[in-house]
Amino acid sequence: MPDAHLVYATHDRTLEAFIEVDLATEGSRVFAWKIRRYLDLYRGGSWIKHVRVWPRILTIAPTQARARILRRVTETVLEAQLFRERLKHSTAFGFTTLEELLGSNGPLGEIWSVVGESGVRPLFRAAADAGAAEASSGALH
Numbered sequence: 001m002p003d004a005h006l007v008y009a010t011h012d013r014t015l016e017a018f019i020e021v022d023l024a025t026e027g028s029r030v031f032a033w034k035i036r037r038y039l040d041l042y043r044g045g046s047w048i049k050h051v052r053v054w055p056r057i058l059t060i061a062p063t064q065a066r067a068r069i070l071r072r073v074t075e076t077v078l079e080a081q082l083f084r085e086r087l088k089h090s091t092a093f094g095f096t097t098l099e100e101l102l103g104s105n106g107p108l109g110e111i112w113s114v115v116g117e118s119g120v121r122p123l124f125r126a127a128a129d130a131g132a133a134e135a136s137s138g139a140l141h
Contacts, residue, residue, distance in 0.1 A: 005055070013124055016055040024066050028073045035077040035093075042091055056092040056123075058112070060101055067095040067113060074115050088116050094123075 002018035009015070020034065038057055041047060047054065061067035074093045081087050094112035101107055110122045 002057075006058075010124075015123060016051050016053055017058045018055045020057065020059040022059055022061045022066060022070060024062050028069060031070055032073050032077050035074050039077070039081060039087060039091070042087070054091060056094060058094045058096075061095060061097055064097055067097055071095045071113055071115060078115065094121075096120075 003021045004019035006017040006019055007014065008017075018038070022031070035057075042054055059067070059070055061070055071093070074095075078084055078088055078093075093115040096111045096113065100109075100111040103109075103111070105111055108123050110120050112121050112123060113119075114121050
């Protein structure tokens with residue numbers, strides 16, 4: 001069960017996301033278990049009755065160091081999965097900190113560290129970059 005389910009819509013896009021707010025009170029094994037549960041839910045398909053597209057899993061951590069740890073845990077869990085390449089392509093896991101989320105760039109800014117990508121990315125690319133984003137999979141989508 002995520003901490004929140006977010007639906008954000010603009011005139012041309014909709015974002016469905018499950019939000020995990022990490023307080024650094026649980027160990028890496030507990031977080032890995034959560035990621036495995038999300039993957040089990042994805043594979044089970046029951047979510048299709050409730051949402052059109054599999055939601056992004058966005059984790060908000062208290063610090064950059066904690067966000068990096070949780071991203072590595074997620075990468076490790078994904079690497080251990082059967083059909084991992086398909087799962088990596090079909091699911092999106094993003095990580096940021098509360099400070100970045102509340103900062104001047106806001107939640108739609110280039111603040112998300114995304115599994116399978118280097119650097120930080122926005123949730124949406126600008127319309128001018130949309131074609132390049134589709135080709136490169138640079139933004140969370």
